Amino acid sequence: MTSRESEWLEAVKRGDDEAFSHLVDAYQKPVYNLCYRMLGNVNSAEDAAQETFLRAYKSISRYDTSRSFVTWLLSIASHYCIDQLRKKHIQSFSTDDEEYAWMAPVDPNPLPETVITMKEKQAQVQSLLSVLNPKDRAAVILRYWYGYSYVEIGNALSLTVSAVKSRLHRAKRELAKTWEYQKTGMLANGRVRNES
Amino acid sequence: MNHKHFEDLLLSDKPLSPDESYELQDHLQKCAQCRNLKENLESVETLFATTPELEPRLGFSNRWRERLAIEKKTEEIFRNRWQSLILLVLIGNGLLIALFILGFQFSGYFLNPSQLLLSMIARFTSIYTALNIILEIILVLFQTIPGVFPPIFWIMSLTLMMVTCFLWFVLLNRLDFSRRKVKP
Ligand SMILES: [Zn+2]
Numbered sequence: 001m002t003s004r005e006s007e008w009l010e011a012v013k014r015g016d017d018e019a020f021s022h023l024v025d026a027y028q029k030p031v032y033n034l035c036y037r038m039l040g041n042v043n044s045a046e047d048a049a050q051e052t053f054l055r056a057y058k059s060i061s062r063y064d065t066s067r068s069f070v071t072w073l074l075s076i077a078s079h080y081c082i083d084q085l086r087k088k089h090i091q092s093f094s095t096d097d098e099e100y101a102w103m104a105p106v107d108p109n110p111l112p113e114t115v116i117t118m119k120e121k122q123a124q125v126q127s128l129l130s131v132l133n134p135k136d137r138a139a140v141i142l143r144y145w146y147g148y149s150y151v152e153i154g155n156a157l158s159l160t161v162s163a164v165k166s167r168l169h170r171a172k173r174e175l176a177k178t179w180e181y182q183k184t185g186m187l188a189n190g191r192v193r194n195e196s
Numbered sequence: 197m198n199h200k201h202f203e204d205l206l207l208s209d210k211p212l213s214p215d216e217s218y219e220l221q222d223h224l225q226k227c228a229q230c231r232n233l234k235e236n237l238e239s240v241e242t243l244f245a246t247t248p249e250l251e252p253r254l255g256f257s258n259r260w261r262e263r264l265a266i267e268k269k270t271e272e273i274f275r276n277r278w279q280s281l282i283l284l285v286l287i288g289n290g291l292l293i294a295l296f297i298l299g300f301q302f303s304g305y306f307l308n309p310s311q312l313l314l315s316m317i318a319r320f321t322s323i324y325t326a327l328n329i330i331l332e333i334i335l336v337l338f339q340t341i342p343g344v345f346p347p348i349f350w351i352m353s354l355t356l357m358m359v360t361c362f363l364w365f366v367l368l369n370r371l372d373f374s375r376r377k378v379k380p
Contacts, residue, residue, distance in 0.1 A: 017261075021257050021260070021261060024256070024260050025257045028252050028256045029249065032250065032251075032256070033249050033250055036250055042250075045250075045252075046252065046253060046256075046259075049252065050256075050259065053260050054260075054263060054264065054267060057264065118248065121243070121246075122247060124243060124247075125243060125244065125247050128240065128243070143209075144241070145249075150209075168209070169204075169207050169208070172237060173203070173207055175236075175240045176236035176237045179236040179239055179240050180232065183236075
């Protein structure tokens with residue numbers, strides 16, 4: 001934890017709202033990105049990130065300063081997004097075969113990297129993540145985008161290390177299977193287009 | 197062929213021992229299924245590693261400040277409503293209890309209004325009679341007492357009373373004066 005961060009945290013605990021705004025400024029990006037990867041659309045991500053900071057603000061007295069602040073925030077965000085996905089059944093991406101085809105990662109006639117726009121790449125990622133159940137999705141995101149260890153993922157998601165391991169194992173198998181499915185879907189789609 | 201063992205090696209994050217690595221390479225050369233899994237996994241991981249982070253819309257922390265202000269206002273309204281509700285419930289309960297006690301005490305009268313009227317008349321009559329008796333006693337005393345004692349007794353009593361009052365007044369004044377002097 002940086003000295004500035006601990007100063008802000010001390011100020012927040014004394015009731016200084018402006019100090020918390022500094023923390024929001026500093027950590028909006030990691031929190032927002034986690035929410036976006038979890039929920040798959042910008043509006044839900046914005047809402048979830050705002051809610052995360054609000055929850056953190058309200059329960060700041062329960063924050064253990066020996067833990068990393070950003071890990072604590074990401075833990076709140078993960079739990080909130082998991083709840084949202086379970087409650088509202090947010091459909092971040094359609095699992096329709098046809099919709100999969102246009103965003104398929106492997107083209108039989110490879111396109112140059114520059115042609116695939118950033119938006120399409122984000123969509124590809126989200127279409128892959130959307131096949132995972134909420135908790136597995138959170139584990140994968142914390143592993144790949146935040147470089148968290150099994151212990152850190154376990155702390156953030158209230159899971160044991162062995163549970164994290166088995167969830168990641170299962171998630172990776174599922175991701176590979178979905179990639180394969182998208183690839184064959186794309187090939188089939190291409191064949192149909194060539195024949196017509 | 198036992199794919200399970202090799203799949204586990206491919207899906208595991210922990211670094212492989214030289215033996216495991218050799219075993220896996222050997223299997224991959226012979227097994228298209230596991231080779232496919234490896235390629236797919238690598239593609240997914242490459243995609244994840246090369247997908248840039250997103251930036252939240254500009255003014256995120258300002259929107260957060262606004263949201264916090266709204267949240268605080270809502271909480272205050274909610275708290276005030278609760279306080280009002282609790283107060284109302286308390287007053288309501290107090291009234292109910294008072295009504296219950298009163299109802300219990302006067303239940304007999306409520307059931308029979310004529311009895312209530314009769315008891316009120318009886319009470320007024322008794323008060324009126326008591327007042328009349330007291331007035332009668334005072335009148336009798338005024339009429340008889342002056343005749344019992346001679347006039348000299350009344351003159352002496354009056355003088356004594358006046359002297360006592362005077363002494364009392366002087367003493368009180370002196371005491372008050374001395375107290376004022378003591379005070380710094
Ligand atoms: Zn195999």
